[in-house]
Amino acid sequence: MDGSKLKSQLIAQAKGGSISELLNWHKDYCEYNREERNLAAIFYHLLLINDNLAEFLSMIDYDKPTLVDEVGIYFEYSNLRDIWFNLNSNEIKRRIILSLLAPQNLKELEELSVLEFNTHFGAVPTPSTNYIQNPGNWSIKKYKNNITNNEEFLKATKFKWAFNVKPDIVIHTTKRTAICIECKYQSGEGSYPTDIEEIQEFRRRGLDQVQQTSLQKYMMEDLLGIDTQFIYLIQKYNAASNTHQSLYWKQVFAKLDLSGCPQFIRQCIARI
DNA sequence: TAGGCATGAAATCTATTTCG
DNA sequence: CGAAATAGATTTCATGCCTA
Numbered sequence: 202m203d204g205s206k207l208k209s210q211l212i213a214q215a216k217g218g219s220i221s222e223l224l225n226w227h228k229d230y231c232e233y234n235r236e237e238r239n240l241a242a243i244f245y246h247l248l249l250i251n252d253n254l255a256e257f258l259s260m261i262d263y264d265k266p267t268l269v270d271e272v273g274i275y276f277e278y279s280n281l282r283d284i285w286f287n288l289n290s291n292e293i294k295r296r297i298i299l300s301l302l303a304p305q306n307l308k309e310l311e312e313l314s315v316l317e318f319n320t321h322f323g324a325v326p327t328p329s330t331n332y333i334q335n336p337g338n339w340s341i342k343k344y345k346n347n348i349t350n351n352e353e354f355l356k357a358t359k360f361k362w363a364f365n366v367k368p369d370i371v372i373h374t375t376k377r378t379a380i381c382i383e384c385k386y387q388s389g390e391g392s393y394p395t396d397i398e399e400i401q402e403f404r405r406r407g408l409d410q411v412q413q414t415s416l417q418k419y420m421m422e423d424l425l426g427i428d429t430q431f432i433y434l435i436q437k438y439n440a441a442s443n444t445h446q447s448l449y450w451k452q453v454f455a456k457l458d459l460s461g462c463p464q465f466i467r468q469c470i471a472r473i
Numbered sequence: 474t475a476g477g478c479a480t481g482a483a484a485t486c487t488a489t490t491t492c493g
Numbered sequence: 494c495g496a497a498a499t500a501g502a503t504t505t506c507a508t509g510c511c512t513a
Contacts, residue, residue: 237506238507324486329486329487334486334487335485335486337504338485338486338487338504340502340503340504365485366505367505367506
């Protein structure tokens with residue numbers, strides 16, 4: 202339908218009707234869905250069926266042992282955040298933070314009240330009086346004046362970010378080993394910070410921005426202590442990572458067994 | 474074509490308000 | 494009064510447009 206014809210039809214039908222009726226839209230959603238998470242979810246499903254997990258492991262030349270009883274595949278992996286949620290003592294929470302950050306003013310921070318401790322790290326929206334808050338809720342803008350040393354500032358900032366990052370798919374091959382998969386459709390790798398004020402603060406201190414993949418590595422290996430292989434799943438060449446093994450969606454889907462999959466999944470995959 | 478900037482949905486957490 | 498709903502702040506994830 203050409204533009205003018207469409208326009209006159211839209212005016213003629215201005216009194217009502219659905220988008221589908223107005224546009225005479227007959228396509229099935231799987232023909233034009235462009236949601237990255239949807240693709241990741243389809244991939245997740247495929248990993249759980251047939252022999253696809255084994256096939257994927259061989260595709261990426263995974264050479265570490267896999268313990269059947271410890272295997273787990275997770276979508277939107279938020280392990281660090283959820284470990285924090287399991288902690289119920291302020292003493293333990295504070296000790297965890299201070300041992301991982303090892304700040305110069307350690308003694309001072311040990312002595313602060315709960316409220317003062319939260320305030321030091323600028324917990325948002327409001328520092329709590331009752332319990333040590335999740336580092337994921339620290340605010341760079343609020344603590345930047347409290348942490349003057351650049352190295353410590355970067356350390357605290359990466360620590361804070363680590364509590365919020367969620368790799369798309371993580372495969373635990375054992376409790377101590379994993380594969381971390383970052384899925385990209387249109388966009389390329391992101392970097393932190395993204396907020397303009399925070400970027401300016403990084404510039405002022407002469408600090409480089411932190412790549413998304415580098416933060417994932419820090420979270421998986423340094424904080425969770427899991428020996429991790431990283432995979433980047435991409436559609437376009439220019440999205441490839443400098444540091445991580447990159448695979449194309451097309452090449453991965455081509456090797457997976459789609460037996461038993463409904464038609465819409467095949468169609469979603471066929472478009473990639 | 475990469476980076477800057479604008480935009481938006483969804484989620485979490487806390488404080489406040491409302492209601493039984 | 495205490496539980497439940499609501500509002501606000503902040504963060505994440507993302508896309509698109511413009512420009513150097």
